[in-house]
Amino acid sequence: MASSIVAPKRARGPRGLPVYICEYHDEALRCIHHAIRKRHMPFDGLTMVHLDAHPDLSASATMPAETVFKSPHEVYYALRSDPGGIAQWILPAVYGGHFRCVWWVRPAWALQIADGDYDVTVGGCARPPDGGHESACSGARRAGGAGPALRGRDACTPGASLAPNGAPGKEAAKLGAALERVDEEPPKTIRISSREPYFVEDGLFCPTSAQAEPKPLRMLVSQLPSAEGAIPLLEAAGCGPGEQRPRQAASGSWTLDVCLDYFACGNPFLSRTRPRIAAPFAAVQNGASFRRRPVEDEAAFLAERDAFDAAYSAVLRGSGERGGLDAAPAGDGSLDTLLGAVGRFLPEDERVALLADLRTALGSARDSELQQILEAGDMVTLPLHAVTEEEIKERLAAFQAFVARLCSDAGLGSRPGAVTIARSVVDGFCPMRWLCTLERGVLEVLQLCFGTLGILYSDELDALEVQ
Known part of the structure; x- marks a missing residue:
C-alpha cells in the first residue's frame, strides 16, 4: 500500500x-x-x-x-x-x-x-x-x-x-x-x-x-x-505608576x-484655498463645544450639530451674497448677527478670538475660496x-x-x-x-x-x- x-x-x-x-x-x-x-x-x-x-x-x-x-x-x-x-x-x-x-x-x-x-x-x-x-x-x-x-x-x-x-x-x-x-x-x-x-x-x-x-x-x-x-x-x-499591561x-x-x-x-477639499484663509474656518468648526466631550445624549448632540451647521453655512452664504466682505465695516449688523449665531456654539473663553479671526478671513477671502470652503463643509477641518x-x-x-x-x-x-x-x-x-x-x-x-x-x-x- x-x-x-x-x-x-x-x-x-x-x-x-x-x-x-x-x-x-x-x-x-x-x-x-x-x-x-x-x-x-x-x-x-x-x-x-x-x-x-x-x-x-x-x-x-x-x-x-x-x-x-x-x-x-x-x-x-x-x-x-x-x-x-x-x-x-x-x-x-x-x-x-x-x-x-x-x-x-x-x-x-x-x-x-x-x-x-x-x-x-x-x-x-x-x-x-x-x-x-x-x-x-x-x-x-x-x-x-x-x-x-x-x-x-x-x-x-x-x-x-x-x-x-x-x-x-x-x-x-x-x-x-x-x-x-x-x-x-x-x-x-x-x-x-x-x-x-x-x-x-x-x-x-x-x-x-x-x-x-x-x-x-x-x-x-x-x-x-x-x-x-x-x-x-x-x-x-x-493602573498606578509602574504597572503595565502584559x-x-x-x-x-x-x-x-x-x-x-x-x-x-x-x-484635497481645499486645494484652491490659501491655508491662512482656511485655518480660521477650521478653528471654528473644531472649536464647537459639543465636539469637545463624549456624547451623552445622541439626539441632542445631533440637533446641536445641525443647528451649528446651519449658522456656519449662513455666515458663508451671507458673505457670498455680498460679493465678499472686503468693504464690510466692523459694525455691520447683519454680519454681527450671523457671527453671533455661530458664537453661541463656541466656548466663552475662546469665542471673541475665534470670531475675530473668522471675520478677518471672510474679509480677505476670494469668492472662489469662500465657495470652496462652503462646498467643503466640515471637511475644512481635515488636517492640513x-x-x-x-x-x-x-x-x-x-x-x-x-x-x-x-x-x-x-x-x-x-x-x-x-x-x-x-x-x-x-x-x-x-x-x-x-x-x-x-x-x-x-x-x-x-x-x-x-x-x-x-x-x-x-x-x-x-x-x-x-x-
Missing part, C-alpha cells in the same frame, strides 16, 4: 521583514491578510501601531458586517467602491478578529479623536431604515476637533467614483435587488461602542448590548511619545502601519500641514527613534510581523512634492532598524495569489 505520509516542509532560510507598499490606505487590509496567510503574523490578537494624520476608524454604512466572514475580496471591493473606503479598513479587521489593540499615533495637528485609552467593542448593528443621520459619504469624518472628532478622510475623496472600474449594470442590478428587500430587516453593519463625537457624527455608535458578535478593542490615541515619555501601549488603563509575548504579534501623510499632509525639508528630516529622525525604542526590550521586545505603508498621494492627502523623499526615508529607517526588507507592492498581490 502506498504511503500516505506527507513529507515535512523544508525549513526556509531567514527572510527580510515583510514591507507592503500601497497607494490607497484601504489596500493595507489586503496586505495584512496576505501577511497572515504567509504566517508572518498570527490570525488574531494583533496589535497595530498606526502612524497617520487620520484615524481611519470609520466604517461603511452599506457593507453588511457579515461580509467580513464570507469573502475578503468582497470587503476589498466594498472599500474601494466607497468614497470613504480609505478610512474604513481598520474596523473590519477588528470585527474579523485580527486586531485586539489599535494605537493611533497622530501628529500634533491631527485632532479628530481625543487622546486617551479606550476599551470599546466593535460589532454588527442594524442601522435605521432611512440609513441614519450620516450623509451619502458615509465615514466622512476624517477631521479633528480640539479633542474629539469630525467628518474626515473618513471623508469622501474628491472626485471619487462609486465603482473602481465602473460597473453600472452590476450596480443597477444590486440596487434593484435592494429595492425588492425594502421590507426586510436592514442589514447589520459594523458599529462601535465609543461615544466620541468622531463616531457619533458618522452614525457608528452602538452600545455593546445591541451589537452582534462584539469584539473587544483597546483603542489608544496619542502623539508620538518623547524619548523620555512612557509608551502608552505598555501602560495599563486605571507585553506582546511572541515576535510577529504586532504590525506597524505608516501613512506618509503623517509627515506632510494636504487637504505644510512642511519644510528640515521638518521632514526631524520627523523622520523622531520616527526612527520611536521604532527602535518600540522594538527594544523596553518596548514590545520584538520587531513587527509586517509593515504596511500607504502613499496617499493620488487621493490628495500626502503632497506629491514629498512622496519620493518620504517613501525613501521610511524605508531607510526600517532597514536601519530591521536589516533586510522584503518589499512587496500591493499591485503585485494578484499575481502572487494565483501562483
Whole structure:
C-alpha cells in the first residue's frame, strides 16, 4: 500500500521583514491578510501601531458586517467602491478578529479623536431604515476637533467614483435587488461602542448590548511619545505608576502601519484655498463645544450639530451674497448677527478670538475660496500641514527613534510581523512634492532598524495569489 505520509516542509532560510507598499490606505487590509496567510503574523490578537494624520476608524454604512466572514475580496471591493473606503479598513479587521489593540499615533495637528485609552467593542448593528443621520459619504469624518472628532478622510475623496472600474449594470442590478428587500430587516453593519463625537457624527455608535458578535478593542490615541515619555501601549488603563499591561509575548504579534501623510499632509477639499484663509474656518468648526466631550445624549448632540451647521453655512452664504466682505465695516449688523449665531456654539473663553479671526478671513477671502470652503463643509477641518525639508528630516529622525525604542526590550521586545505603508498621494492627502523623499526615508529607517526588507507592492498581490 502506498504511503500516505506527507513529507515535512523544508525549513526556509531567514527572510527580510515583510514591507507592503500601497497607494490607497484601504489596500493595507489586503496586505495584512496576505501577511497572515504567509504566517508572518498570527490570525488574531494583533496589535497595530498606526502612524497617520487620520484615524481611519470609520466604517461603511452599506457593507453588511457579515461580509467580513464570507469573502475578503468582497470587503476589498466594498472599500474601494466607497468614497470613504480609505478610512474604513481598520474596523473590519477588528470585527474579523485580527486586531485586539489599535494605537493611533497622530501628529500634533491631527485632532479628530481625543487622546486617551479606550476599551470599546466593535460589532454588527442594524442601522435605521432611512440609513441614519450620516450623509451619502458615509465615514466622512476624517477631521479633528480640539479633542474629539469630525467628518474626515473618513471623508469622501474628491472626485471619487462609486465603482473602481465602473460597473453600472452590476450596480443597477444590486440596487434593484435592494429595492425588492425594502421590507426586510436592514442589514447589520459594523458599529462601535465609543461615544466620541468622531463616531457619533458618522452614525457608528452602538452600545455593546445591541451589537452582534462584539469584539473587544483597546483603542489608544496619542502623539508620538518623547524619548523620555512612557509608551502608552505598555501602560495599563486605571493602573498606578509602574504597572503595565502584559507585553506582546511572541515576535510577529504586532504590525506597524505608516501613512506618509503623517509627515506632510494636504487637504484635497481645499486645494484652491490659501491655508491662512482656511485655518480660521477650521478653528471654528473644531472649536464647537459639543465636539469637545463624549456624547451623552445622541439626539441632542445631533440637533446641536445641525443647528451649528446651519449658522456656519449662513455666515458663508451671507458673505457670498455680498460679493465678499472686503468693504464690510466692523459694525455691520447683519454680519454681527450671523457671527453671533455661530458664537453661541463656541466656548466663552475662546469665542471673541475665534470670531475675530473668522471675520478677518471672510474679509480677505476670494469668492472662489469662500465657495470652496462652503462646498467643503466640515471637511475644512481635515488636517492640513505644510512642511519644510528640515521638518521632514526631524520627523523622520523622531520616527526612527520611536521604532527602535518600540522594538527594544523596553518596548514590545520584538520587531513587527509586517509593515504596511500607504502613499496617499493620488487621493490628495500626502503632497506629491514629498512622496519620493518620504517613501525613501521610511524605508531607510526600517532597514536601519530591521536589516533586510522584503518589499512587496500591493499591485503585485494578484499575481502572487494565483501562483
